[in-house]
Amino acid sequence: MSTRTKIEQLRQIQELEQQLKLKVALKMQRKQKKHLAARQLTEQLAKELQIQKELREAVESEQTLRKEQAAMDEFKEIVAREQAHAKALEKQVYVGCPDWTGSTKNWHPLQEVTKRDYKLTDTDEVELTGSRKEQLRLFKKPCAFGGMRYATSAMLQNGDRMVVKRILKEGSSLQRNQRVLEVDVRCLCIAKRIADAFNKALTQTSLPKSIREARITYSIPSIVSAPDSEVDSGRVVYLMEPHLPGEWKKWLQNDGSMFADRKVPALLEAFVHYSYHKTRKEALLQGGLMILDLQGSLMQNCGHGQACSNFQLTDPSISTGMDDPDADFGETNHGIDGINRFLDSHECSEICRALGLARISGKMQMPAKLAPPDPGSL
Structure with a gap:
């Protein structure tokens, strides 16, 4: 083969290599363009999805706000109705005792009610002990008005003078209202148990006779169910307890604070101190009450x-010092804050010292765990 022929073949091979390289380069370029287009498309889709997500979240947020606003408006309406109801009741409050033995024109007719009685179990829960029918007459106007309920004078058919207390902010469920009142009964049962122990402890001291024989008493109320055409369930429930003779007074508020214009009697202060001292040692009442x-x-x-x-x-x-301050003692349970508020103002008297009540200083804290029972507790 001549030299010229070889040179020609080499040139052809080089041209083929260049063409092949060009084809490869073009193919790579097309792939890169496709990849770039795919990436751009993916990014565009991601942006569109993000925009759709943000729009959806904005719509959901607006819907949530509307629902919250509607709920708030409904709540305001309920509060307004309750306030109007409360003001109306305040205007109707009958100041003083009703005429128990005179004219019946200010009394509603006798109606049949169901009376349920309760007791406190060994585990500090309330237990139904019996139920029976009674004939009850209500006075037409309330005799007292509070933040949680209002009281009305009542009389049994046999002439026994009573007071009934109805929830001011009643729910639509009769069972729910019943549970609220059962919490009240439980509080009274526990208060009575502690008061009885306090009275017994007083008699064993060397205090003057007038103090040793002083008494603090609580009556256990019943829960009464009565017909009422003005409510959806057709029945209402309320507490019923004996009418207290004498002048009604309030010495200490439910948040543990004392009134600026009146002094708490030393016996009552000692009783409050005793209630905390005693129950801090009880396993059932974690942290004391x-x-x-x-x-x-x-x-x-x-x-x-x-x-x-x-x-x-x-x-x-x-x-109470329990972990769940609202579980067992209702809306007026102020927890550790209520306990500390009383202790901040309390000064131990000779009664506290005679009962061996520990002087408590500093702020009480929520207990970390259940304290073991103390067989030597008061």
Whole structure:
């Protein structure tokens, strides 16, 4: 083969290589363009999806805001109705005791009600002990008005003077209202148990006789179910307890604070201190509790011609050091804050010292765990 022929073949090979390289380059370029287009398309789709997500979230947020606003408007309407109802009731409050033995024109006719009685179990829960029918007559106007319920004088067919207390902010469910009242009954049962122990402890001290024979008493109320055509369920429930004789007074508020214009009697202060001292040692009442909201009447005799103080109390509130402050003692449970508020103002008296109540200083804290029972507790 001649040299010229070889040179020609080499040139042809080089041209083929260049053409092949060009084809490869063009193919790579097309692939890169496709990849770039795919990436751009993916990015565009991602942007569109993000925009759609943001729009959807904005719509959902607006819908949520509308629902919240509607719920708030409904709540405001309920509050407005309750306030109007409360004001209307306040105007109807009958100041003083009704005419128990005179004309019946200010009394509703007798109606049949169902009366349920309760007791406190060994585990500090309320237990139904019996149920029976009674004939009850209600006074036409409330005799007292509070933040949680209002009271009306009542009379059984046999002439027994009673007071019924109806929830001010009743729910539509009769069962729910029943549970609320059962919490009140439980608070009263626990307060009575502690008051009975306090009275017994007083008798074992060397205090003056007038103090040793002083008494703090609570009555256990019943829950009464009565017909009422003005409510959807057709029936209402309320507490019923004996009417307290004498002048009604309030010595201590439900948040543990004391009134600036009146002094809490030393016996009552010692009782509140005792309630916390005693229950801090009980396993069932984790962290202890304190009986607050002291109100009722004071009778200055204990029978047998003896002059001593007999406090007949009702409607206590209980503040507790338990982890769940609202679980068992209702809306007036102020928890550790209520306990500390009382302790901030309390000064131990000779009664506290005679009962061996520990002087408590500093702020109480929520307990970390259940304290073991103490067999030597008061």
